[in-house]
Amino acid sequence: MAYFYLRFPEGKERTVTFSYDDGCPQDLRFSDILSKYGLKGTFNICGDGLRGEKTIPKETMEEYFLSRGHEIAIHGYYHRAPGRVRPIESIRDVLDNRIEHERKFGRIIRGMAYPDSAVSFFTDANDYETVRDYLKKLEIAYARGGEYNDTFDLPTDWYNWKATAHHNDPKIFEKIEKFLNLDFTKKTYVGSLQSRLFYILGHSFEFDYDNNWDRIESICEKISGKDNIWYATNIEICDYVKAYNSLIFSADGSIVYNPTLYKIWFDINREHYVIEPGETLHLAY
Numbered sequence: 315m316a317y318f319y320l321r322f323p324e325g326k327e328r329t330v331t332f333s334y335d336d337g338c339p340q341d342l343r344f345s346d347i348l349s350k351y352g353l354k355g356t357f358n359i360c361g362d363g364l365r366g367e368k369t370i371p372k373e374t375m376e377e378y379f380l381s382r383g384h385e386i387a388i389h390g391y392y393h394r395a396p397g398r399v400r401p402i403e404s405i406r407d408v409l410d411n412r413i414e415h416e417r418k419f420g421r422i423i424r425g426m427a428y429p430d431s432a433v434s435f436f437t438d439a440n441d442y443e444t445v446r447d448y449l450k451k452l453e454i455a456y457a458r459g460g461e462y463n464d465t466f467d468l469p470t471d472w473y474n475w476k477a478t479a480h481h482n483d484p485k486i487f488e489k490i491e492k493f494l495n496l497d498f499t500k501k502t503y504v505g506s507l508q509s510r511l512f513y514i515l516g517h518s519f520e521f522d523y524d525n526n527w528d529r530i531e532s533i534c535e536k537i538s539g540k541d542n543i544w545y546a547t548n549i550e551i552c553d554y555v556k557a558y559n560s561l562i563f564s565a566d567g568s569i570v571y572n573p574t575l576y577k578i579w580f581d582i583n584r585e586h587y588v589i590e591p592g593e594t595l596h597l598a599y
């Protein structure tokens with residue numbers, strides 16, 4: 315019997331992702347910065363009916379987001395906080411946004427960032443369990459909230475995914491330093507060998523408001539270019555972790571079968587293992 319640890323593609327222990335909301339024009343410049351540093355991000359975009367003339371044209375979004383490997387995700391057609399409106403209104407806000415994106419871009423779109431006060435505030439008509447329940451029925455894969463979790467742990471609840479930091483977090487450089495220096499060779503406690511995530515959120519219009527494009531450039535420079543980090547979009551991380559969680563084991567853990575279409579890495583006793591789609595491995599550990 316041993317502890318198994320998820321590893322990201324190529325056996326990496328760390329992943330980094332970005333999540334930027336609202337679909338504002340500054341997203342294009344931000345996309346240039348992400349791509350310059352080989353980073354991946356998720357752009358959470360509301361409905362055309364809300365953004366009106368400010369909507370970034372479809373072809374531009376395809377060029378700056380999709381063709382560069384970034385993700386387009388849902389942010390509520392009219393940016394309605396699920397906790398503040400009746401469930402039926404929020405359901406429509408999510409579904410209309412999803413259908414519009416999917417028809418426009420001709421692809422499946424299942425990621426989401428909650429708009430407004432996310433799931434940190436509820437009126438009498440609503441509660442978190444209700445929101446999570448209808449998002450599952452709307453086949454949303456994950457939803458990012460507005461709260462933070464700086465433990466670098468992967469989410470345990472995909473419907474309240476907490477980021478590590480906002481880009482204006484005064485301690486962000488300290489946190490990045492700590493993340494880059496995590497030591498996966500020493501076992502200090504059981505959780506210390508878990509793979510870790512650094513998740514940065516914000517709105518790209520804030521770089522203009524705060525006149526701090528240099529700050530995000532420094533953040534991207536510092537966290538990029540590392541062989542031991544998997545740079546991925548939110549949905550790529552979500553899908554990979556869910557694939558790992560779909561591995562099927564024998565009762566004593568000595569046989570593992572991969573029923574997914576993902577090549578999956580994991581560690582046992584600090585040894586890397588990799589299992590191909592459809593493969594069964596007999597583990598000797």
Ligand SMILES: [Zn+2]
Nearest residue numbers: 335336429430
């Ligand atoms: Zn927003």
